[in-house]
Amino acid sequence: MSIKIAYLGPAGTFSEEAAECFANKASLEAELEPCATVADCAGRAEDDAVKYAVVPLENSLEGSVHATLDVLMTSLELSIQAELVLDIEHNLLCPHKEMGQISQVYSHPQALAQCRDFLRQRLPQARLVPALSTAEAAAQVAREQSGAAIASKRAAKRYGLHILAENIQDSENRTRFIVLGKETPVPALPQKASLVFSVTNAAGSLFRVLQAFADHGVNLTRIESRPARKQLGDYIFFVDLDGTPDDINVKKALRQAAKEAVVLKLLGSYPVLP
Numbered sequence: 270m271s272i273k274i275a276y277l278g279p280a281g282t283f284s285e286e287a288a289e290c291f292a293n294k295a296s297l298e299a300e301l302e303p304c305a306t307v308a309d310c311a312g313r314a315e316d317d318a319v320k321y322a323v324v325p326l327e328n329s330l331e332g333s334v335h336a337t338l339d340v341l342m343t344s345l346e347l348s349i350q351a352e353l354v355l356d357i358e359h360n361l362l363c364p365h366k367e368m369g370q371i372s373q374v375y376s377h378p379q380a381l382a383q384c385r386d387f388l389r390q391r392l393p394q395a396r397l398v399p400a401l402s403t404a405e406a407a408a409q410v411a412r413e414q415s416g417a418a419i420a421s422k423r424a425a426k427r428y429g430l431h432i433l434a435e436n437i438q439d440s441e442n443r444t445r446f447i448v449l450g451k452e453t454p455v456p457a458l459p460q461k462a463s464l465v466f467s468v469t470n471a472a473g474s475l476f477r478v479l480q481a482f483a484d485h486g487v488n489l490t491r492i493e494s495r496p497a498r499k500q501l502g503d504y505i506f507f508v509d510l511d512g513t514p515d516d517i518n519v520k521k522a523l524r525q526a527a528k529e530a531v532v533l534k535l536l537g538s539y540p541v542l543p
């Protein structure tokens with residue numbers, strides 16, 4: 270029986286590619302369901318309308334995808350089931366064959382930012398217009414037969430656009446996607462864990478939480494703060510670490526950190542898919 274996987278649509282996004290990649294690696298017979306936003310993808314998994322939601326978490330050039338951090342911060346039921354990293358190759362797509370006619374470039378804000386140098390050098394006069402996704406931008410350009418989109422080659426094919434420039438991202442461009450769901454993932458190696466916590470607004474409070482991981486020799490691979498959305502100056506912290514809470518050192522570190530934090534929640538312990 271096939272399972273459903275939600276992704277940021279429409280067809281032709283990098284999220285669709287990540288969802289396909291996850292289904293292949295996990296040997297799942299999957300039906301992919303496009304959603305308009307990251308929050309909608311997570312909502313479908315929360316409502317059990319799909320089993321998994323595959324969403325972008327961070328990019329090597331532009332950093333975190335805030336919509337995904339917000340889902341992780343607020344979702345009570347979803348946890349991270351797996352992560353996978355994709356190389357992201359952007360292209361300039363157009364209904365016409367000449368670059369001279371382009372006055373507007375549409376794409377997802379992450380994609381526009383990942384191609385900043387190209388846009389500044391080759392299309393300095395063009396207005397940059399944010400879209401809900403790269404494929405949504407391609408679909409719009411195809412519909413209106415004007416402007417250009419930054420998107421994948423598969424989007425070019427799908428929406429019948431010409432590729433005017435290939436590989437236009439600023440430098441090495443990789444995006445880390447996570448798979449959200451309600452299951453407890455089957456352990457596989459290598460394993461990572463993610464957590465979110467808040468601390469009191471007092472000297473040394475963040476240091477003492479992080480100290481717990483240093484004390485037990487646990488390697489932190491990422492730390493990120495986001496406004497707690499309560500009052501200015503209140504933050505919550507996202508941390509990724511190597512290992513799983515089944516490892517004795519991670520277990521001890523988490524116990525010690527939880528004592529120092531105001532709240533600490535595990536977001537998942539999951540395999541890193543090659």
Ligand SMILES: O=C(O)C(=O)C[C@]1(C(=O)O)C=C[C@@H](O)C=C1
Nearest residue numbers: 282283284325377379402403444
């Ligand atoms: O718009 C898409 O194609 C997406 O899948 C979204 C997204 C993102 O949000 O980071 C995914 C990968 C790239 O970094 C650019 C855009």
